[in-house]
Amino acid sequence: MLPWRLVTSGIAAATGVQRVLLLGPDDDARRALHLMLDRAGKQVAAMTEIDGVARYLAANPCDAVIAAGDLAAQLVGVANGNTPPVIAVLQQRDVGASNALLAAGVDDVMAEPLDELGVSLALRHVATVVRKIPAAGPATSTLIGDGAAMLELRAVIERIAIPKTTVLILGESGTGKELVARAIHDASLRRGRRFVAINCAAIPATLLESELFGHVKGAFTDASRDKPGLFEDADGGTLFLDEVGEMPMPLQSKLLRALQEGEVRPIGGSASIKVDVRLIAATLRDLRAEVEAGRFREDLFYRLNVVPIAIPPLRDRPEDIPQLAKFFVARHAQRHGRGTVELTDEALEALAEQPWAGNVRELENVLERALVLSDGPVIDLTFLGSVMNVRAAAPPADTELAELSIKTATRELEATLIARALGVTQGNRTNAAKLLEISHRALLYKMKEYGIS
Numbered sequence: 001m002l003p004w005r006l007v008t009s010g011i012a013a014a015t016g017v018q019r020v021l022l023l024g025p026d027d028d029a030r031r032a033l034h035l036m037l038d039r040a041g042k043q044v045a046a047m048t049e050i051d052g053v054a055r056y057l058a059a060n061p062c063d064a065v066i067a068a069g070d071l072a073a074q075l076v077g078v079a080n081g082n083t084p085p086v087i088a089v090l091q092q093r094d095v096g097a098s099n100a101l102l103a104a105g106v107d108d109v110m111a112e113p114l115d116e117l118g119v120s121l122a123l124r125h126v127a128t129v130v131r132k133i134p135a136a137g138p139a140t141s142t143l144i145g146d147g148a149a150m151l152e153l154r155a156v157i158e159r160i161a162i163p164k165t166t167v168l169i170l171g172e173s174g175t176g177k178e179l180v181a182r183a184i185h186d187a188s189l190r191r192g193r194r195f196v197a198i199n200c201a202a203i204p205a206t207l208l209e210s211e212l213f214g215h216v217k218g219a220f221t222d223a224s225r226d227k228p229g230l231f232e233d234a235d236g237g238t239l240f241l242d243e244v245g246e247m248p249m250p251l252q253s254k255l256l257r258a259l260q261e262g263e264v265r266p267i268g269g270s271a272s273i274k275v276d277v278r279l280i281a282a283t284l285r286d287l288r289a290e291v292e293a294g295r296f297r298e299d300l301f302y303r304l305n306v307v308p309i310a311i312p313p314l315r316d317r318p319e320d321i322p323q324l325a326k327f328f329v330a331r332h333a334q335r336h337g338r339g340t341v342e343l344t345d346e347a348l349e350a351l352a353e354q355p356w357a358g359n360v361r362e363l364e365n366v367l368e369r370a371l372v373l374s375d376g377p378v379i380d381l382t383f384l385g386s387v388m389n390v391r392a393a394a395p396p397a398d399t400e401l402a403e404l405s406i407k408t409a410t411r412e413l414e415a416t417l418i419a420r421a422l423g424v425t426q427g428n429r430t431n432a433a434k435l436l437e438i439s440h441r442a443l444l445y446k447m448k449e450y451g452i453s
Contacts, residue, residue, distance in 0.1 A: 024068030145320030219268025
């Protein structure tokens with residue numbers, strides 16, 4: 001049975017380890033260790049069997065596992081090399097057994113009876129295990145597209161991934177703001193820790209504070225137990241606040257303090273909790289306008305807007321649409337148990353010419369619907385037109401029919417308007433793009449497409 005040495009300053013000082021999983025029989029020794037770690041401020045979970053550990057760790061990353069000796073060696077490879085550092089606990093000191101466990105890949109070994117000093121030394125040791133600090137990797141390949149805008153976006157992600165700098169992602173609904181946030185996390189040194197996301201617009205204001213900062217038992221009517229907030233869940237990792245522009249004003253001040261001080265105070269709590277969180281926020285609102293209207297704190301805006309990233313709408317990067325379309329068709333074909341399904345060149349061309357008000361999300365939904373409704377290996381323009389508002393090009397041999405083509409008329413109108421805008425601005429492309437209400441990049445793309453110099 002564990003001796004009661006509750007002077008836990010040494011364990012608390014093992015700051016590299018905050019989340020600990022205990023694995024082994026639910027006996028007096030484990031319960032005492034659990035209490036010792038609790039009182040040291042660690043977040044502790046416990047399991048009795050190795051079955052299910054891999055699934056648990058995949059959903060709940062831990063800094064260390066303390067396991068009974070007979071389970072520790074089995075645990076080392078349970079998550080294909082992604083298991084956190086493992087500390088084995090032997091019922092008595094046994095040099096041979098210790099060496100065997102270390103040779104099997106266990107990171108440290110302790111023997112009962114455990115005490116505060118031994119536990120703190122083991123935790124300090126595993127906090128330095130190399131696999132806990134993964135190297136930065138490239139931005140995730142799920143950012144599909146090789147156009148100029150996406151190449152620039154990937155370059156920005158690579159530059160900002162390593163620092164803890166706060167990032168504000170701007171863009172219309174459906175452009176993939178959370179995907180960009182995940183790419184930043186995946187390319188950072190925090191990639192081995194949790195990426196926690198929350199949509200501030202999807203949670204009632206009365207609950208959002210508890211979700212972010214947690215609460216203590218008895219803080220309000222339904223608070224039957226202590227509940228950590230998402231800041232604590234993301235400690236050591238990344239917290240993504242989507243639609244941060246929807247956050248109520250009273251909560252904005254608490255968010256500002258969390259960013260400035262690096263600590264949070266649960267609702268009803270009397271003490272603040274230190275957290276190490278990289279914050280990434282996103283919004284489709286114009287936060288400068290919200291500040292001027294008095295709906296968003298100016299000091300919070302500047303705290304969030306350290307590195308702004310603007311994701312262009314899909315209509316401004318039509319060169320990426322064919323690649324995106326092929327990716328989505330392949331992904332959903334696999335998901336729905338279909339074989340290889342392809343889009344014809346005419347279908348891809350038609351998709352690239354659509355305005356896509358819902359951006360990438362709308363494109364994906366249309367393609368999944370087309371895939372589900374089709375029954376062959378090819379999706380052509382005629383079939384695509386039956387599931388969305390796409391018209392086939394008119395036969396060029398018949399002049400009267402060609403004049404009815406929306407596609408042809410639209411191209412001619414666009415070319416005329418671009419030429420007129422360039423004439424009015426005396427060839428200034430930036431000002432011409434503003435007159436046309438399109439991005440500068442989209443203007444250059446269309447000028448090239450229509451042969452306008």
